[in-house]
Amino acid sequence: QVQLVESGGGLVQAGDSLRLSCAASGRTFSTYAMGWFRQAPGKEREFVSSISPSGRNTDYADSVKGRFTISRDNAKSMVYLQMNSLKPEDTAVYYCKATAASYTQMKNQNRYDYWGQGTQVTVSS
Numbered sequence: 001q002v003q004l005v006e007s008g009g010g011l012v013q014a015g016d017s018l019r020l021s022c023a024a025s026g027r028t029f030s031t032y033a034m035g036w037f038r039q040a041p042g043k044e045r046e047f048v049s050s051i052s053p054s055g056r057n058t059d060y061a062d063s064v065k066g067r068f069t070i071s072r073d074n075a076k077s078m079v080y081l082q083m084n085s086l087k088p089e090d091t092a093v094y095y096c097k098a099t100a101a102s103y104t105q106m107k108n109q110n111r112y113d114y115w116g117q118g119t120q121v122t123v124s125s
Contacts, residue, residue: 004115033053063089
């Protein structure tokens with residue numbers, strides 16, 4: 001079992017940057033693929049990005065490609081989402097996810113999925 005805690009959200013202006021952090025428990029963090037999702041009011045939860053256990057492979061939603069960067073530090077059991085050139089449409093609660101499945105299966109429901117509590121990101125115009 002994995003416990004995840006997100007932090008780093010806040011209120012920023014369009015064009016600004018934020019870095020979200022996700023702290024994971026457990027000694028097996030380096031075996032999990034990690035990902036970020038977001039959910040805006042009245043909308044479905046949306047895939048944002050994923051990263052393989054080694055950190056060598058990443059994937060991004062088209063809406064954030066070129067603006068967001070996912071990374072991880074296995075020694076610290078941390079995953080990050082660097083968000084640049086933020087837009088009002090990025091406003092959402094951002095959730096961290098761990099899965100025992102491949103990072104390519106992050107969008108799917110898998111047998112061993114774990115979620116954080118979320119952190120609010122608000123981008124004003």
